Amino acid sequence: MFVNTLYGASPRDIKTYDNQRLREEFVVPDMFVADKVCLTYTHVDRMIVGGAQPVNETLEIASGEALGTETFFDAREMGIANLGGTGSIEVDGVRFTLEHRDVLYVGRGTTGIKLSSKASEKPANFYMNSVPAGEDLPAALIKEANAKPVVLGEEELSNKRTLRMYIHPEVSPSCLLLMGITEPASGSVWNTEPPHLHERRMEAYCYFNMAPEHRVMHFMGEPSEVRAIPIANLEGLISPAWSIHMGAGTGPYCFVWGMTGENKAYWDFTPVEVSELR
Numbered sequence: 406m407f408v409n410t411l412y413g414a415s416p417r418d419i420k421t422y423d424n425q426r427l428r429e430e431f432v433v434p435d436m437f438v439a440d441k442v443c444l445t446y447t448h449v450d451r452m453i454v455g456g457a458q459p460v461n462e463t464l465e466i467a468s469g470e471a472l473g474t475e476t477f478f479d480a481r482e483m484g485i486a487n488l489g490g491t492g493s494i495e496v497d498g499v500r501f502t503l504e505h506r507d508v509l510y511v512g513r514g515t516t517g518i519k520l521s522s523k524a525s526e527k528p529a530n531f532y533m534n535s536v537p538a539g540e541d542l543p544a545a546l547i548k549e550a551n552a553k554p555v556v557l558g559e560e561e562l563s564n565k566r567t568l569r570m571y572i573h574p575e576v577s578p579s580c581l582l583l584m585g586i587t588e589p590a591s592g593s594v595w596n597t598e599p600p601h602l603h604e605r606r607m608e609a610y611c612y613f614n615m616a617p618e619h620r621v622m623h624f625m626g627e628p629s630e631v632r633a634i635p636i637a638n639l640e641g642l643i644s645p646a647w648s649i650h651m652g653a654g655t656g657p658y659c660f661v662w663g664m665t666g667e668n669k670a671y672w673d674f675t676p677v678e679v680s681e682l683r
């Protein structure tokens with residue numbers, strides 16, 4: 406289940422990193438492997454990031470052995486976004502069907518979840534963000550149509566996009582997890598531009614619905630030390646609180662964003678002028 410551990414890096418650390426080392430520290434590759442659950446444990450606000458691709462098998466997340474708890478959800482909540490074909494997730498025996506771009510919230514106190522696909526030839530790709538949680542909350546399915554849409558950007562700046570809030574105080578409750586999906590408008594390439602910083606929350610990204618030949622040039626780092634990391638379809642990223650996070654794609658794409666930290670105040674961030682970037 407746990408395929409990697411990321412311990413986090415400081416702004417000073419990355420000054421000496423080459424591209425390979427940057428990828429090792431911030432990129433979460435290979436999350437979707439047939440009939441596997443591939444999770445990465447991070448020490449960045451203890452966010453767990455990963456994927457499950459049930460093709461011919463039903464996959465289960467229940468044991469908390471790797472976490473030192475009875476069950477995985479003894480002290481954790483989880484957001485699960487379906488980035489593939491139709492699938493189902495059973496939460497303590499209650500079955501939820503997730504279409505493409507639906508999200509399921511799984512609360513602390515859950516005994517276990519079982520993940521399956523409707524059709525093995527078009528498997529679900531369940532992308533997961535799990536964070537420590539302070540109260541038990543019920544599971545909740547958030548259909549794309551029920552997410553809160555926010556239109557941002559302008560066509561002439563190539564940053565027009567629709568950001569949908571799924572796990573958010575105005576849509577579906579959680580302890581300290583936020584999750585949503587952003588889709589650039591046709592002809593726009595930028596996400597999260599102008600950039601911002603939020604020192605009180607970390608952020609996790611997963612890019613999807615991108616053709617295999619395309620990349621998102623994802624920019625990270627302090628505003629004065631910006632680094633670019635080419636990211637492929639279904640790759641994830643860990644964005645520490647000190648780092649900007651923005652990207653421009655060479656083709657159409659969407660991405661899932663997830664956050665945790667001191668609050669669930671989505672707009673609690675500090676804009677960064679593009680002219681400040683170095």
Ligand SMILES: O=C(O)C(=O)C[C@H](O)C(=O)CO
Nearest residue numbers: 557566568587596597598662
């Ligand atoms: O395109 C955007 O803007 C976003 O999706 C912003 C992210 O959700 C984010 O960085 C929230 O802090």
Ligand SMILES: [Zn+2]
Nearest residue numbers: 601603608650
């Ligand atoms: Zn952000």
